[in-house]
Amino acid sequence: MSLSAAANKISDNDFQNIGPAPKPPGAAFNKTQPITAYINQLDLRDKAPGARGRDAGNRRTGWVSYKDDGLLSFLWQKRYMVLSDSYLTLYKGVPTRPNEDPMLQIPLTTIVSVSRTQLKANCFEVVRNNDRNSSSASSGTSSSSSSSNVNSNSGANSDGNRKSIYIATKAEIELHTWLDAIFAKCPLLSGVSSPTNFTHKVHVGFDPETGSFVGMPSNWEKLLKHSRITGEDWNNNSAAVIQVLQFYQEYNGANVNPNANANANANANANASNPSLSKSINLGQSQTSVASDVHKPVGDLVPLRKPPTPPSSQGKPPSFRQDSQTSLQPSQPNFGHKQAGLVPKKFNENRPPTNERTAPNAGPYYGNQQRAPVLPPSQTSSESLPKFQHNMQNPYAVKGHINQRNIYPQRQAPFAPQNGVISRNKEAPIPPQRLQPQRLAPVAPNKAPPTAHAPHALGPKPGPTLPYISSTHPPHQRDAPKKPTQKPTKDEGVTKPRKQQKPSMSNAEIMANLKNVTINTDPSTCFKMIEKAGQGASGSVYLAQRTQLPPYDEKYPLQEVEQQHVGDKVAIKQMILSKQPRKELIVNEILVMKDSQHKNIVNFLEAYLKTEDDLWVVMEFMEGGSLTDIIENSPATGSTTSPLSEPQIAYIVRETCQGLKFLHDKHIIHRDIKSDNVLLDNRGRVKITDFGFCAKLTDKRSKRATMVGTPYWMAPEVVKQREYDEKVDVWSLGIMSIEMLEGEPPYLNEDPLKALYLIATNGTPKLKHPEGLSLKIKRFLSVCLCVDVEYRASTEELLHHTFFEMSCEPSDLSALLQWKR
């Protein structure tokens, strides 16, 4: 026996005949245990036959990468590591002789800290107190328990007498087992993983027996539990679950460490294959804060849907007090991230417009990865369709109903955010357990005109004393369209994700910029306020009549002013600036609107800074209200037919698409296309509004990665946090078309988190009743809702689509606008 072996009480046989690890004790295996705990129960120690007795087989061995901060600090070296009861020893290779000299031997009694580091994947740092009992091969002696001779190769990170080495393992699981074993053996660590800089390991899994997730940060666990994301979902695609969790949490304002991303995904992927075991996902050091910050209430949400027009049929002024009292929304409205860039980007330059550009890999519709067949116009006639339909496996052409369960999986537990509940029901606040989307019937606009000119005549005086509705996000309600399947009524609005960002400008800069785009005068004398027309997250919208032309202001060219007439009806959005958390975004929004005069974009007229705190944005008035209102008030809603006919849908989508193409040509992405943000006037004109989420693409930034939008309308690439471009609007346009066909977007009855998961994993959503639809609309939807962005049509291409040939005349919308009259 070698000296070192003797000193360490190691048998010469200890390094031989290691043999396979014993099988897990199946019966005792508790599936709810994190996998590391499970593995710790297993006897992974190298039980060399001769080892039992003196060392009780109590050692662990294996190949690792090793590095220190000494002379060879730049080098990761492959080493064979042995953990015995007394030492952590590194060899050049598997020891073949009993007296084989180690490269480094550290008495366990000197190890004062072991912690995970981000130096390398699966890496940990071992810190030892160097003033005693450490030895190194380079000392010229074999290891000795009394040696204090540690050369620079083995010492690192000197801090007085403390030195570090770094060990990296190939797999995450190895790292866990090494850490656990070292902690168990080092007397100064007391078997407890409490060194400084330690990383919280989060072992995530799903226990099929209890039907619950294990090892999750508590907030994630709750989110998952109530999102109806099932163990099956987890087993099918755990990476997607982690992805949407991160997405959702971040978007709901949790104070997530920005680095807390990648590891979990990667590990979830890596672990996704074994459904029977819990999956071990190490969130890494940077994700410690994920675990610790997850206490942010999930109820810190912003309404997905715009709040309804306040009840007004009684002819009373809007009850600000009631709204502000009943809303449990957080005080920050959602502005998204408007980001300006000025250099145009070329896109779709190699892609000639086609009449029928069909997405080949539009998820389940076409089910293959080939390039879209570009059919010449002559081939779009019906005789070519059956073959096409067969080849492309268009699910929209599938006969028969789609099983509702495919679209609305069985509910399990109700959503129970930790706190911060959003109530959408003034009379009976919704219990926190229920956070499901709901659509309530929109309220008819206030018909009774207020008696005075200015908005304050409509209710409490505006200004700082006004209990301002928008600041508390009164939630939008919609009646879920009645369905024959009698799905459970949803009580809660869904969330519009909100990302917290540091304001990029100081308040003074913002005000200066705002003054540059507004007329700094009191507009009260220029308008007669008629009624409240709507409520947005950032302010109230009023119908008003122009009583006076705007005063001359150099920011507004004379010809623009001359287009205005006394007596014109306008919409005025009034915002209290002190209630806006991201004032700089309002400036951007005004700039985008001001610069986007198009027949399919709600026309910006002028903006006033009435006081330092009171901003009025004047726009053209759209009497028809939002497309959401129209869908929900359609005579067909509640019946088995679509709320809108295909010709009506074709017309509205075409008009919206024209507005989008205008934006896209200017390299602006809207990022929040949905029926709420499409307004109609009483002549059937269709216009896009709400530029709060707009982003401008530039040469330098031809793609975006910020997750913006409203979950149910979000493109998969947004949900998956990939780079995206203008085509996210095309996806949302496809979803908006489904709204008009089915009354609501896919997955609206799902918890937002589950919806995100479904978008990420299902890709192209299924239609509820494809059998009754024309092939043209199904093909149109396929090219909009194509997961592969490359094959998704551009707005330019869409405008050539044969679906638009069936567009109705604007006058054919009159029945839909009837409800407003």
Ligand SMILES: Nc1ncnc2c1ncn2[C@@H]1O[C@H](COP(=O)(O)OP(=O)(O)OP(=O)(O)O)[C@@H](O)[C@H]1O
């Ligand atoms: N130009 C307009 N003409 C008529 N009604 C409008 C007009 N703009 C908005 N509205 C009504 O006011 C409601 C709120 O609109 P607004 O744009 O403020 O909502 P929002 O999308 O929540 O906006 P933000 O988040 O920017 O506050 C709309 O749903 C619509 O009913």
